[in-house]
Amino acid sequence: MLRHVSTVLPGPIDSVDRAVVERLLANGVAESRTLEYKRELPDPKDKEGKREFLADVTSFANAQGGDLLFGVDASKGVPVAIPGLDLEDPDGELLRWEAILQDGVEPRLPGLRLRWIPFASGRGVLLIRMPPSPVAPHRVTFGNWSRFYGRRSNAKYEMDTQELREAFTASEALPARLRSLHLDAVEAARRGDLPIGLGEDPRAIVSVIPLTALRETRELEITPENALAPVKPSGYMDAIEMIEGVLLHTHPGEAGGVRSYAITYRQGRTDTAWTIGRVVDELSKREIRMIWPKRFEDGLLDCACSTAVKLQPFGIEGPWVVLATLIGIRDYHLRINDEWLSDPAWRDEVMLPSLRIDTLNRATLFPLQRSFWLAFGVRRPTNPFNE
Incomplete structure (x- = not known):
């Protein structure tokens, strides 16, 4: 057995399936520093939603890594339902958001993985796995926005000057x-x-x-x-x-x-x-x-x-x-x-x-x-x- 991993979801990302996601709901696994639930993907035309998306993923990269699940409804951080996402072209959607992540973050995110998990209803869950980055800290550079985000407990926050200095030193x-x-x-x-x-x-x-x-x-x-x-x-x-x-x-x-x-x-x-x-x-x-x-x-x-x-x-x-x-x-x-x-x-x-x-x-x-x-x-x- 593994005593510690950077993510709550077990095993490699390719092994995460519907049963794994449903166990999160059944066991009431709450959000943490390495796990977060989102009900919906942001609208591609919503600039504020895109910035929030980039901030969420980079906060994992700049901390201990983690898993971000879109299509899971949570109340106070605890999953209550898995309505899933209704995507006409899941593969194309994954490519779209991967491109947004690569274009809106500096430096680029190494080890980033996206996976579509289909459900019998035709809907599904989008999993984004971001390991702790060896080249952190990463900055969100979408539009005129330029911010660094870290993560504590089950939420992201904007990193201060001392944290940035320590992160750059560790990376070098x-x-x-x-x-x-x-x-x-x-x-x-x-x-x-x-x-x-x-x-x-x-x-x-x-x-x-x-x-x-x-x-x-x-x-x-x-x-x-x-x-x-x-x-x-x-x-x-x-x-x-x-x-x-x-x-x-x-x-x-x-x-x-x-x-x-x-x-x-x-x-x-x-x-x-x-x-x-x-x-x-x-x-x-x-x-x-x-x-x-x-x-x-x-x-x-x-x-x-x-x-x-x-x-x-x-x-x-x-x-x-x-x-x-x-x-x-x-x-x-x-x-x-x-x-x-x-x-x-x-x-x-x-x-x-x-x-x-x-x-x-x-x-x-x-x-x-x-x-x-x-x-x-x-x-x-x-x-x-x-x-």
Whole structure:
């Protein structure tokens, strides 16, 4: 079970259906800092209604995030009926309000999600989910209006100068805090500050962190069954329970080191480390220090996408920050094909440029793949693995 989430509605937004909304009514779940009900959507021609709409959503973004439900009637903050909304084109309406949110707020809202929940009557409820923003504070800039809104209890309010100063300071410090988490993981892999180690072969360390990780207080019930598996576990894994979370690793080899491990933190993020090369003996002629690019690219895609799958049941979604570092690569060649090796890497450690992305997939992770090749002085071929 999840001890704390930023929203009252359970699970990812795509799992919120009619039954979930009806339980709010049946259980008398009152509005709170992370939940608000609205009977109707504002008229698109109503400027005051649009400003109120933008203020409501940004107040969640500037606080702890939350869910806004349109089509639910409430009295003194407690739901009393679900009359729903009568929309001729729900998909078009969602696009309209998403555009209003993106055009009427600075900076743009990362992680914003809208969902139409249909009811049997043909009417439905519009759910807007706004996670706590990593780039807060956001300002409503609709027309000549320029205001910042926060949230306390079950209502929004206009932020004062001191609150704005604190919000801007926290936003500016966020990149450094995320980088620090990743560098801690790199240091642990380099110095062996873990119950297991990877040995001295070239290694990749990847941290996948939801941008809400440092804006929320979480304590996930991570177990060996729901923790992230290491890269290419070969069917055999060992689990180590730690204060921070759960570490899964491959079986140690003859030298005592493992080939890969993954840590799933109770805070809701992951670190994965695995070997990407070794010294090989080419037909008994000479030893060559070799790194295989496919081993890195496959591992990156595996650990990033699997992190999203593992954390989704806890209601954790993007945007994400992905940070990757290569260590122990000096004097190693990138094996591009059977006939072509790169020049040896001249640096022992390289931190690749970080990514901030909404979804984790092959296309969004491509900049890290490209940077990996450039660490060896090679531009990534269009189709390096003939796939």
